[in-house]
Amino acid sequence: MLCQMFADLRCSPSCARAGIHGTVAICPPDCFQYKGTLDVFYKIIRQEGFARLWRGTNAGLALAVPTVGIYLPCYDIFRNWLEEITSQNHPSATPYVPL
Template identity: 85%
Template sequence: MFADLRCSPSCARAGVHGTVSICPPDCFQYKGTLDVFYKIIRQEGVTRLWRGTNAGLAVAVPTVGIYLPCYDIFRDWFENFAAQNAPSMTPYAPSLAGSLSRSLACTACYPIELARTRMQAFKDFTRGKYAPGVWKTLVDVLSNVKTSENMKNVQSYRALWTGLGAQLARDVPFSAIC
């Protein structure tokens, strides 16, 4: 009758199969934004709607703090360079500055973005227990990498930028257009 979908202990519609709590399939099928809010609040509580907010702010603040001043600096530099060497290229200065600034900001802040993604993916139904924070998540990522025998210590830090290419592919064209 129920699909083998693990359910929150607080779900009122959960069935029990042996020692595992399972939910009917419609618990994980959403019919709209309000349905998502209703099911999250019912299954996990109101506070779970803000899960990951601290991590989101931890990555947004330094990213914007790097992006905005770099954009101004690069745009001025590109405009001055184009005005002296290739006046027809001057209109492209904002696009180049946006691309370069976003690339720099994303690369510098990606370890925090990685921690944010892992924190938001972490799901714990234990009441009174908090998910690990940004710092603990980063330390856990590094400790997992350092324990691998096949990598040198300097190369192990590269794991902090795993997935950067996908973020650059998403963010850089947007910044170039804007």
């Protein structure tokens, strides 16, 4: 029953037909096998639409923007602090501070 409910999500409209209890999947075996990156893009666009390629982008940006906003300023502060310490105590290690 659950498989029949989600048959439309797994198959393109050309792979599904109406049955007695709703939509029945008649997908060929190659419907879910991908031959490469371009084939993945083609099948996603054909089956789900162009906008689905960016599904999840909002969540990724919501995580990445604050992380980068915190990491970069902290990196600069910490690097400057280490440069001061190494230039006074270990001048030969100063070139390695950015690492």
